[in-house]
Amino acid sequence: MASASERNYNARVTIDSIYPTVATDDFARRYSQRGGNLMWLLGAGASAAAGIPTAWDMIWEFKQQLYVSQRRVSPKHVADLANPAVRRELQTFIDGIGSLPALGSPAEYAALFESAYPSEADRRTYIASKISGAKPSYGHVALATLMKGVRCRLVWTTNFDPLVADGCAKVYGGTGQLTTVAIETGSLGRDAIDEGRWPVEVKLHGDFRSRRLKNTGDELREQDAKLRALLIDSCSRWGLVVAGYSGRDESVMDTLEAALERDGCFPAGLFWLHRGEDTPLPRVQQLLAAAASKEIDGGLVPIENFDETLRDLVRLVVDLDTTVLDEIASERRVWSPAPHPTGNRGYPVVRLNALELTGTPTVCRRVVCDAGGVKDVKSAIEASGLPVIGTRSKAGVLAFGADADVRAVLSAYEIKSFDLHPIEARRLRYDSHERGLLREALTQALIREHRMTAVRRRSADLLAPASAEDEKWTPLKKLIGSLGGRVPKQLELRWQEGLGIRLDWADERLWLLLEPRTVFEGLTEANRAAATDFARERTVRRYNPALNALLEFWSTLFASPQRDLPALGITAGVDAAFRLGDVTAFSGRARP
Template sequence: MARQMDNIMTDSPFTTILGDDFARRFSMRPGSLMWLLGAGASASAGIPTAWNMIWDFKQQLYVSQRQVSLKSVSDLSNPAVRQTIQSFIESQGGFPDTDSPEEYAALFEAVYPSEADRRAYIDAKIKGAKPSYGHLALATLMKAGHTRLSWSTNFDPLVADACARVFDGTGALTTVALDAPELGRQTLNEDRWPAEIKLHGDFRSRRLKKTGDELRQQDATLRDLFVGACNRSGLILAGYSGRDDSIMDALEEALENTSPFPGGLFWLHRGDSLPLDRVNAFLEKASKKGVDGGLVRIDNFDETLRDLIRLMPNLDTTVLDQFAAERAIVSPPPRARGRASYPVIRLNGLQIETLPTICRRVVCDIGGFREVSDAIQRAGVNVLATRSAKGVLAFGDDNDVRAALSNCNINEFDLHEIEKRRLRYDSHERGLLGSGLIASR
């Protein structure tokens, strides 16, 4: 009973499944589950996700329209940088809200109105990418007949490249793109397995669909095929966030049928947060309709496929073993469940791989370091700061920085680039970074 409660989150309107439970269910349903791969499934292969590209688009708009150096906002992992860029985007007006399903397409079209430029952007992002362990594992399952059909919203050729390596040739996989939608119908009617159908276009296709109008006009033939397939097979969604209406419309249409997803419906989701509202509503409706499955909490696509491979007997894992020998695979530690725990060892010598490249710079009427420290203490905010000739340099939430210096007549509130050469001696920037390291112990 305790295990069952561990698998189901009672605060969700739908079932939430642990990865090991999903792996066991998959092993009992060979060939009855198809896949839908989104951008997240290609992240470990070096291809950016939709979230990454959204911030890339915002960054390009900010740099080109504000006419500033890219270095000043290069670190998109920094919340202060994202807040600065997002504030600018919101000030422009006309763009969808953050996390809106329309955000990606609207920003892509704003940055690159030309279809040729959008194609060039996509080509640059997928150039040189190689299949990850997850793609090779999926191809291994295809070769064994455990997976027959994979749908994709991606442009990359990673599944095809993985199949070419696992099958030792390029003729085993049937790939269908927007240029030849009727080939998709023939493939399904004639059982040409394994097959991959790209719902948003192939990277070689002239019909790439990455703007709002294009996404809304999803190819009718491929959409009908997808909806029909959802009534004959179960579906696993991996690396797909549910941001575009065309795929979500098709999923919801499939759910209206009498017996949708007969093999089950499993939405693989990274992290502890809930997915988008529309995905939540879809999973809740599927649960109420009695569809087996739910939201599957995973660490990443590669680890999930590794778990599936472990439970499938008589697989030819030659290529996977070779891949593991060629590349180092970093796996996260197992999560503690229930009351169980494991020892955590903290070392006193940690390698610093990256350092912040920017901080906040505030020009205001304030004295030296002591006065800055006193202002922060009076405001009761979590801010690290130092006083330099260029202004107050600070790490912390922008609202907290403003609160600490609000009575000091703020004249400028901008970003300051931390140059590497200034870290070679006892500079203000070096002192600020040292304070940050001490505070993060």
């Protein structure tokens, strides 16, 4: 049985250590000077661009399969794993089992895999199906290019896929140059490394074709001792770059921690590449903090993805033969903006649920102070009751609001610096703190302008009319009828016609995504299933004409191409002002 502390893993973990960070461009410059002295450790995230699901993707698939098989329901009921409501339903079911680790626990992947497929043969078949037909991405070919240029000699991987070997086959014209070491050939690894038969790839979990597929909790803890010792020894000779690896299984993390205990370890540095704004797992943070305490160069490197990072490295490394990479670049599909439809030719286009943000804030207030994290900042804002929008990033507290109000909100923390922070476009390409701040500010601007209410969710903010009697909602009533009421047989549960909104980046610009949906008040775990069924029944017959009409209503309502929409309406300090285009995104086949 999972303990109570394990089931509350995400909520209760605290980290006392502080780990350094290294900017992506800084890492690229360092690598250009010492690449030959840095090993790589690749996890599942490095294979995502090749179409292979990450461990996180498979975790939700395991939950889905357990739910469908044990509840005996149609797979269609929980088919959309990107839907937050579906994930909540699956997680509630998994929590009810009681014997599986908590959401986000490092042991979650292995435990779910073993629970879904107890047989080793079935696990082998599952992995084989996931990697079948996968082709190396730009990053794998770039890594092989670095190998050929002697800027990468040794790669360790926890992956079962053959993508490193396939990348080498493209660059070298065959796989003969690459020495691949799996569990059954563990002794070959030390010989190849000692004799310098580069390049070398070591599969820490065994190749997927191996007799022993090491991918369950017990098996991971029994990691092959020879390969583990070899990794520890290698960490005393070279530095390490970790990419696409979360640090979930104990055996690899135990090995890295053991390597760190040796004097003179990671002589060329320890760099952990990390996507997104979420903090890495606690053991990763502790490892990087311990490395910093030993004055080992490196730290956490925030990146966009594996492919783009390798592109940055190749760009700075001189004397590389990039012939194969250039061929890949020439074969890449080029997506161009669709021309605006003109006249009445009526050629087929697909209307998308995205409205372009034609104007966004370029700066916000930055406050360097002792506020501990996002939760501290949000709590301080809520307690103050002042009109301030803010978040916490590594750069400091980022906020919109009157200067006096921002200072008042943070008065409990020692303010060391109070200046402006640029909101760069590159920081809006992914779920950064800046993009999250803009989403919160845009939501505030829309509810302020259109007299709406908002329920903030992690995946999307839910907006609904503050008063259904307001005349501005008459066109919406004509489209769908009633705008709200009580759910039958659930008197405590009220519903409203509303809209889910979130931000996304595409075609080198920021978009507001619009999703007409039912918004509930009084939602609990007990009535969540009834709410899901009610929402499905309300929207199941909304075919293309009805959805098009709804998108037309919301996009027309929100459009403000010539006028700013301020979030706070203040005259002093830093406000967030937006402009929204009046044409939704669309896609169509290009014509000569």
